[in-house]
Every structure is written in structure tokens, then in C-alpha cells.
Amino acid sequence: MIRLPAVSGYRLPPKEIQEIVDVPPNASYHLSPRRDRIMFLKRRAMPPLSELAKPDKILAGIRIDSSCNMRSRMSPDGQNVAFTVRYEDEAGSDSNLALWVANAESGEARPLFRQTDIRLNAIFELFVWVDHSTLLVCIIPSSRGDSPKKPLVPFGPRIRSNEQNNVIQMRATKEMLKDLHEEELFDYYATSQLVLVSLDGIVKPVASPAIYTFLNPSPDEKYLMLTCVHKPYSSIVSYKRFPKKVELWTVHGRFVRELCDLPLAENIPIAANSVRRGKRLIRWRPDMPSTLYWVEAQDGGDANVEVSPRDIVYMEPAEPLNGEKPHVLLKLDLRYRRISWCYGLHALAYEYWHKTCRTRTWIISPDCNDLSPRLLFDRSSEDAYSSPGSPMMCRTPAGTLVIAKIKTNYEGTYILMKGQGATPKGSVPFLDLLNITTGAKERIWESSVDKYYESALALMSYHPKCEIQLNELKFLISKESRSEAAQYYVSIWPDKKQVQITSYPHPYPQLASLQREIIRYERDDGVKLTATLYLPPGYNPSKDGPLACLIWSYPGDFKSREAAGQVRRSPNKFARINNSFPLLWFAVLADPTIPIIGEGDQEANDRYIEQLIASAEAAVNEIVRRGVAHPDKIAVGGHSYGAFMTANLLAHAPHLFCCGIARSGAYNRTPTPFGFQKEVRTLWEATDTYIKMSPFMIANKIKKPILLIHGEEDSKVTTAMQSSQFYDALKGHGVPCRLVVLPFEGHRYAARESVMHVIWETDRWLQKYCAMVSGETTQSHVDGAPACEALTLNFTKISSLSKLILMALDYIGVGNFKDNSQ
Secondary structure: OOOOOOOOOOEEEEEOHHHHHHHOOOOOEEEEOOOOOEEEEEOOOOHHHHHHHOOOEOEEEEEEEOOOOOOOEEOOOOOOOEEEEEEOOOOOOOEEEEEEEHHHHHHOOOOOOOOOOOOOOOOOOEEEEEEEOOOEEEOOOOOOOOOOOOOOOOOOOOOOOOOOOOOOOOOOOOOOOHHHHHHHHHHHOOOEEEHHHHHHHEEEEEEEEEEEEEEOOOOOOOEEEEEOOOOOOOOOHHHHHHHHHEEEEEEEOOOOEEEEEEOOOOOOOOOOOOOOOEEEEEOOOOOOOOOOEEEEOOOOOOOOOOOOOOOOEEEEEEOOOOOOOOOEEEEEEOOOEEEEEOOOEEEOOOOEEEOOOEEEEEOOEEEEEEOOOOOEEEEEOOOHHHHHOOOOOOEEEOEEEEOOOEEOOOOEEEEEEOOOOOOOOOOOOOOOOOOOOOEEEEEEEEEOOOEEEEEEEOOOOOOOOEEEHHHEEEEEEEOOOOOOEEEEEEOOOOOEEEEOOOOOOOOHHHHHOEEEEEEEEOOOOOEEEEEEEEEEEOOOOOHHHHHHEEEEEEOOOOOOOOHHHHOOOOOOOOOOOOOOOOOOOEEEHHHHHEEEOOOOOOHHHHHHHHHHHHHHHHHHHHHOOOEEEEEEEEEEEEEOHHHHHHHHHHHHHHOOOOEEEOOOOOEEEEEEOEEEEEEEOOOOOOOOHHHHHOOOHHHHOOOOOOOEEEEEEOOOOOOOHHOOOOHHHHHOOOOOOOEEEEEEOOOOOOOHHHHHHHHHHHHHHHHHHHOOOEEEEEEEOOOOOOOOEEOOOOOOOOOOOOOOOOOHHOOOOOOOOOOOOO
16 A cells, blocks of 8 residues: 655745746747848746646657647748747637748738638648748648547457568557557548648648648749658557658649658668668758759668668659659768758768768769769767867758858868867867868867857858858857856857847846866776766855765767767856756766767677766765765766666665666666667677666665656656556665656656656755765755655656755855745
């Protein structure tokens, strides 16, 4: 019998903490195609629980909620903005989204459709601009009636058969279609009618109703590429692997041709870099009026097959002449990733291979058949220090993105490459002028390193042919420091003058003097590690003594020791507190690198436990050596794979930590027998590794208190059942533990009630099991509760959490903390 605590329901942390967590995130930005306007979109901090509690369905791996798919998009000429407006629910209505348009100059907004009975279908692709005055929109077919009712008597038994001896290996899946009734529901909710609607409200249907998942108009505004899925469906894969048809239509409603009709893809191998057979990634060339390109695997989509070439990229016009065959654009020995186009003369093609972390960039001349591809970069994707960055893009008059060509007084073709600029001293973002003819590059801008962290976000210069003079460059730049929130600037060349365009206040001035430092240390085996250390304002270790500390992390896999030890963070970035930020409480060691390295043919996970402990010991030893953490008051926590890490550390390294906090984790790897994370071997190929890595299998060895939190509707392989079974195993061995299940929440937690309650739970746990010295009893900010207890309150979504420095607030006199949960 489960004993419930004396006080149940959602709880709140102290008011001072609520005020910090309730701060909304920074506004996102959208640039007009001609770069003459910037649209800032404000976002709320967290939705209410009532919003997540609305009835919805998860079918074929997608959440069916007709009101959740909201977006905004500018017209190709930047003169109008289309956006969705959600109305309050109406009785009997299953769609409450309306499409509006606003004039970018005047701000005047109005509904687009004249008819009030037209309802948007927001399940997949919602709408796209076809030209500056016409949109292609998914609406609910007018003939759709009431939703199918589940029969009282089922159609029959659920049967899954493999009498054909097919080899089908799949990673764990959840919430796929279970029966014929769910197939009917998927058809009912996902089917859309496409309509072309002009700015004056004239509506014209296009094509037949279908389940459209992707809408793509051609750059010349003449064709529509429509992608839909169809039967037969599957009960073991999501809609992304259902049979898929791609068709071409004209904007006038004339069917042109079928580009492909791919069969059901249940048998894609689990090996990394395996793909679907047939045409994939069919796209329009952004630098041409109506030219298509796509990729086809030559290995049958199986990465285990050795073949050369592995991928071929093809190209052809929308309406090829009779007998005209597709043009072979490029042959690749690794797996195709993408192409960045640059108006015909040049393009950058990228290929990669997961197992070796190899990535290559080729310069191709798509419209010059006599020029062979030329290798530009050949490097390890793990090597952040050698990253050349990515090309700066600009918009064409059609609204497509191509690489900007930079006009200089030098010979050759030049483009700009922007990168994060990882260095041993921290990230220093940069802009390089790259001569793609010779490969030579020159650094023309980089962030300051003394105080600010600056990053070039986008090119603000505009030219109809995307040819920009070097001395006429304009960039959108973000600029921040440890104590100043990020602001946006426009940098104007040639004098590089910066014009500030935003002036956001400090989101939490009570934490303006929070101490933040990037620290460096080593594992016993010599692997270099880094972490971000947060300390309360005014704290001095020699004067105030060591603090209680929380270590919050997430392990990462690497193929080399050198890459694992590289610094990928900046000491000058602002500490933004949001739902994905680690909980801050007293001292916090955030994101210490926990590299799991498998060099050469070694499998990293065969030494997972050994390397996990070594990294944790190095982190603990460093903060104890610095005198900022009490060795008996160090907690460990993490989300998802970080929760898995937390449970393993409490089992294998109990001497390091006093307690743990594990959120949305999977603790038993046997229910995922065909791989997890970057592990590609099956359970039967690496049985010992699967077993040894599973903390569930050694729950009897865990003695330290652990708080388990999980979203009840987690649709990933880390289902709430994993936390529930792990809790049962721990309780069965008398381990101090607590399980909190958040209803309506998924893998990450979103609703304000859930976020606040998780902070309350975390505060209570750390106060009780971390903040007090052995033998000392301290008054927690929250009510006590039995240590080994399941709490199923039905809450909802956040990933890592935020909570802030009780000691810090005491230092700066914000006031006394009270329990506001009543």
C-alpha cells in the first residue's frame, strides 16, 4: 500500500524563486527576406497546466492537437506576415486556429479567409507562401464529419506476424498505431484539403484531400511539390516511415507528374547512417527557377554494406523533355548530408560518416560539367578547434537561401564563413573571408575576448543576386557578458560601427553579481575536462568555508581523447535562467564534461562505468580542492541520459555523492535491445555491456537517497514505466527514494505548475539530504515526507530546471523565505 504525504497537490517554491523562473525567455527574431526589417516575437515563460490537460491523441508517433501547431512567416517580398491566431475553445470544435495576415509597414492585421467555416488543419505542414500575395494552406476537408467512435467490440485480436522471415531490427518505439480504429483516427485528423488563398481572400482548392506532410513551392512560383503519406500503415514505425508519395502540381492546379512513391520502410537497418531506399531529400535548387535535386543510396540504405559510391545526388528540371534522364550531380563515398548553393557557379556539398566522425566538404560546379568536385575540408566532426564554420546565407528575390558571394578587389570567388571559434581559452566566434578557388582564408572579424561574447547571427546586406561588396557588409550581431543580457546590434562596415537595436533589462537583477567561472581540470588518465562553476554573490571560500554543491551533467561519447578535452564554452556568456538551465542552489557545477571515449575500434560503452567514475571523481576533487564544496555535501543530478548517469554514479561511486536527482531517465537497457544513445550493438551482441550499464540491475547496491521525476506521457524510450520500475526496485531494497510522476508531461516539462512543483521537490530533497552536515538537523523550506514514497500527482513538462541560490538571495537581502505552497 502506497502511503501518500500529508499535503498533496502542486507545491510552490519561495516567492523569490517564482519571480525568477517566471521571467519570459528572450524574444526570437525573424528577418525580412530583403533584410530591411526585423520581427521580434515575444514568448511566454510557461503555459498553464490546463493547456496541456486538453484532450489530445498520439497516433503514429505524433501528438494530434489541432491547436498546437502555430507559426508565423513573412511573404517573399517581406511586405506581409502570415500568422495563426488561436481562439478560445468552442463547444464541439476540434480546430480553433485561424490564419491572419498583417501588413509589415502599418501593422494592420486581419483574418485571411472570408468564410468563417474554413478551419485550419495544424497536424503537419500548416501553410507556406507561394508568392508575395498567395499562400498554400492546409484546411480541414468540408466533407469531414464526426470523428470515428471506438467500437465497444474490437475488430479482432491484434496480430503481428513475421512468417516471411524478414530481419527487422528497430530501436524501442512507443505510441504507434495499435489497431484499425487508430488507423481511422489518424486518417480522420491528419487528412487535409489544400487551398490556394490570395490576400484578398479568394480560395481555390488544389489536388485531392490527403495526409500532406510537406509543402514546397518552386522558386519561380510556378510549381508545387506536395509530399503525402498513405496506406498501408504500420504498428511499429511512425508516420515518417509510412509509404510516401511526392507529386508535382502547377500553381494553377494542373497535375504534372509523380516524382516517387516509396513503400513502407519498416526494415531500415539500425546501424548509424542507414537510410531509406529510393529517392530521399527531394528539394528545389534555391538558385534556379524550378530545378529539382535529390539523393539515392547505392548501398540499399544499409550502412553495413561496403560500396562505392555510397550516395549519388541527381538533378533534373521540373518538366524534363521526353527521354531526358536525370543528371548525376555528385557521387559520394560517405553519407550525404546537405548542399549549400551559390547561384550555379559553385556549391558546397557535405558528406559524413558517423562511426569514424569523418566529415568532408566538396566544392562543386553544378552547371559546369567539365569541372570535377574539389575537396575543401576533410576533418573530424568532433574536432571543434578545426571547425571552419558554415557559409553566410542571403535571401534571393524568391525568398530562398543561397550563399552570399563577397565582392572584393582580389582574384577568385569569395564567401563568408561564420563559426563558434572554439579555442583552449573559450569560444571566440569569428567571420572568415574564404577564397573557394584556392581555399585560402582571412579572418576579418572575431568576438572580443576581454569582456563580451559576440556572435554574428545573419547577413543584413541585401542584393538581388546575393553579391555583396566587402566594404558594404552589414551583420546582425548578438552581444552579451557575464553581467549583461544579450542585446542585438547591427554592425556596419567598413568601420564596423555597431548600432544597438534592443535594450533588454537584466531579467533577474537580484542575481546580477552571481559568480560564474569556467574551470579546467584533468582525469587521472590525462583527459582534460571543463565545467562551469556558479557561486553566490559575495561568496569567499576562505572566509565563508565550503558550500553544499550540486553537480548537474550529461555524458557525451567521443572517438578521441583530444576532442573530448576541447573547450566548447565561453567565460563571457550571460547565465540565462530558464527551463533547460541546471538548478542553481548554493554552489553549482554545471555541465562538467563526462566523456565516454572509444578510440579506434574500441566501443566506448565497454568502459562506460570506468570512465564515468573517473570523470566524476575529477570533478569532485577539483571543487573540493578549490574549497568551494564540502566533500560530504555534494549531490549529483541530470535529465534523460544525465538521469541514467546519476543512478549509475550512486550505484558505483557512492563515496562521491550524498544524494541524487534523476529526471526522465531510463534505468534498464534490456527493454531497448536494438541500441540506445550512440550504442549501435544489439543486446545479443553486447550482453555484458547492456547489463553492466543498467543501474536497475544493481538497485540493491544503491544506498544513497535518490529523487526520481518523470513525465507521465513521455513518448521517448525513457517512459515513465522506467522510473516506476526503478523506484519499485529501490524500495524493495529499502533505499531512501521518492518518485514524482507529472501527468500530461512528456520528456521535458512545460506547464508552470509542473515546473514550480519540480523546483519545490528538488529544494526539499537537497535541503534534507545535502544541505545538512552529518548528525545536524536543519529546517527545510518544505514539509517533510516519508523517504521511500511514490507521489503520483499528475503534473506536467521541463527538462533540467531552474532554481536559484537561496544563499545568494540571503547575501543580497532579498528577504526571508517562506513556504508559499499552501
